[in-house]
Amino acid sequence: MFKLVKFLKPYRLSVIAALLLIFLQALSELFLPTLMANIVDIGIVNGDTPYIIKLGGQMLIIALVGTSCAILSSYLSAKAALSFGRDLRSAIFRRAEDFSLNEFDKIGTSSLITRTTNDITQVQHLVIMSLRLMARAPMMAIGGIVMAFTRDAKLSLTIVFIIPLISLGIVVVGKRVTPLFRLVQTKLDKLNHVVRENLTGVRVIRAFNKENHERTRFDEANHDLTNTTLKVNKLMAALMPVMSLTLNFATIAVIWFGAIRINSGTMQVGDLMAFIQYVMQIMFALIMVSMMFVMIPRASASAVRINEVLETIPEIKDTNNFIEANKQDGLVEFNDVTFSYPGAEEPTLKNITFRAEPGKFTAIIGGTGSGKSTLLNLIPRFYETNSGIILVDGINIKDLTQKTLRNKIGFVPQKSVLFSGTVLDNIKHGKENATFDEIQEACEIAQATEFIYNMKEGFESVISQSGTNLSGGQKQRLSIARALVRKPEIYLFDDSFSALDFKTDARLRAALINQTKKATLIIVAQRVSTIIDADQIIVLDKGEITAIGNHKQLLNSCDVYREIVSSQLSEEEIA
Structure with a gap:
């Protein structure tokens, strides 16, 4: 007391x-x-x-x-x-x-x-x-x-x-x-x-x-x-x-x-x-x-x-000797990264090493519990790694302030989170000073414009707590628009297309590729159709990288990937 x-x-x-x-x-x-x-x-x-x-x-x-x-x-x-x-x-x-x-x-x-x-x-x-x-x-x-x-x-x-x-x-x-x-x-x-x-x-x-x-x-x-x-x-x-x-x-x-x-x-x-x-x-x-x-x-x-x-000291703290990020590329590198949750018997991720380059679409796929979402959460430092180094533009993320690091990232979580307020307010969470034209452009790419204008008040329509007056697909599209409006150097999508129909998914991905030509795009997905056009696909299994390559390469070389694909696509689609 x-x-x-x-x-x-x-x-x-x-x-x-x-x-x-x-x-x-x-x-x-x-x-x-x-x-x-x-x-x-x-x-x-x-x-x-x-x-x-x-x-x-x-x-x-x-x-x-x-x-x-x-x-x-x-x-x-x-x-x-x-x-x-x-x-x-x-x-x-x-x-x-x-x-x-x-x-x-x-x-x-x-x-x-x-x-x-x-x-x-x-x-x-x-x-x-x-x-x-x-x-x-x-x-x-x-x-x-x-x-x-x-x-x-x-x-x-x-x-x-x-x-x-x-x-x-x-x-x-x-x-x-x-x-x-x-x-x-x-x-x-x-x-x-x-x-x-x-x-x-x-x-x-x-x-x-x-x-x-x-x-x-x-x-x-x-x-x-x-x-x-x-x-x-x-x-x-x-x-x-x-x-x-x-x-x-x-x-x-x-x-x-x-x-x-x-x-x-x-x-x-x-x-x-x-x-x-x-x-x-x-x-x-x-x-x-x-x-x-x-x-x-x-x-x-x-x-x-x-x-x-x-008195609980946050385990993730900004270093006193932080480095100012001058480069604006968005290159993400994992060098022998291992991570485990407190009290876990086995590491969730083991010896993860890969590069996600600007202008390229990097996808992460794997079975349930393979560590896909955990890997994505390490990039904005939501968790601290046990060993290894994560670099953004050649700088260890621990040497960047959390604010600087997260300003470089547009993150869409697995579970869409919306706040009480209007549609406009929620999208402006991504960029407070965004102009209406920027907001409208982000919504068009996210395929959200049509349902927003069908709402009674349009962009001024009120969203209830946790977005309960919207469907799962609508919440996902607003979450995507919120990330797009800030035009970051790195886009992280954690299975953010799961509630979309295939047609909307395809249109959104096509628009997204055009929007992110100069940025680093990393998408975690369960659907093979979502990541089939990726420049590189990282296959995770039990917390380890099994293989890295494009769709055709992995079909020929990776049993885990081939098993995932065959469970979702017919032989004609695979061929």
Whole structure:
């Protein structure tokens, strides 16, 4: 938790001002019982009305000052805490943006969302409560004890016995609930994960009539979270009645022993009234502390999870001695590259060596799980290689900044990703300052113009979240247009034509070849028809390159390629 205090430093003036105002508020509240005691013991006993009016006026002024301090301190503490939460969310978001895909896989998307929202909210609430209550409680408790001793030292012994008992109860409950709160946040992650899968996979769930199965999964995660939360709340709920009972017994003890002292003439009625109020202030201060102990364990568990994200060092970082890329060719070279996912027993890619030259169409084909998509993901440094070197224009990609490297690439992923907004907005993700003519040209090459103009608002038509109001082929074509509009030096297509019909596929590839005459074009494909005209075809099998050549050469020399071709084309088409 203390590691996150640095995010409060920019708002230290507001924090200091809030604490000062809380101190003044506490002083005003502590001074009021003394004035009331004087009114009773001097004004009422002696029948001195001017004295009563004078002290009553002073009490009113002090109460107004205390109220003003309370309002202003609440505003400043809320402002500081909310700004703290905003900065913390920004820090997590910026750190997550720097993560490689390995870090995303390790932490989990659902968990990152929970940490950015719910966990930060828990910590933010603790900061607000700390500034409002935690700072005020010690002032009220210590001040109340001091003022109670000034009224009657012997009667104050009742407080000495009560405070340790309450403190012990708070500590015992706090120790038991802290691990449970960590468990609550973990189970909240699991619930978010189930909900996210259900919402994104609703079509598959309905297609296979798995609604009952998914409902059962949700109910299990939901009940698991509920049961753990109930267990925590039962422990916390026991604390407040105990505190209230102790407070009532303390009041009874003070009145009992105070009445004895008044009867013996060693204490006045006003002093007893003031003493009771100070005891109440002390007890309420301890109740405030107990309320904080309700929040501290959960916020501490959340803080640990937040720090895990902030302290995770991205494995892919820009070097301090990066090289400026002067050449604008787009030559891609793999020199003996090996890569394996964390925890994998065998490398996904082994000893990969090839060149993809500008002006040439390079295709990658292979069976499922052969490493085609992984190979493509290594070029923009979505993952870091275990060994070997990847060069772009003769420069090791590790010596280029990630921004420089990715500015040279137009990437179309295997799964089309679109964002909420208009068609125009989505295409401009490729190039923010693209002119309408450039956008229209990219859409024509991607064979997207016709369906865009058939939409009600054309380029201003709104795309729903994840593009659910478009077909798979339409989403692929918009993704391709987004890559084309930036006119990069390297085009990477990861099986990006799978949802297109053969006619559209053929037209798109023909237009694409003309568009990319001076660029490096690398296409991963499952269809042989998509890559049959490639200048070179790289055949992958079990993470290794089996052969490199054009279609005719591979038919004669590569068994793996011949097997793929024969599974898709007839003997007449092969001939």
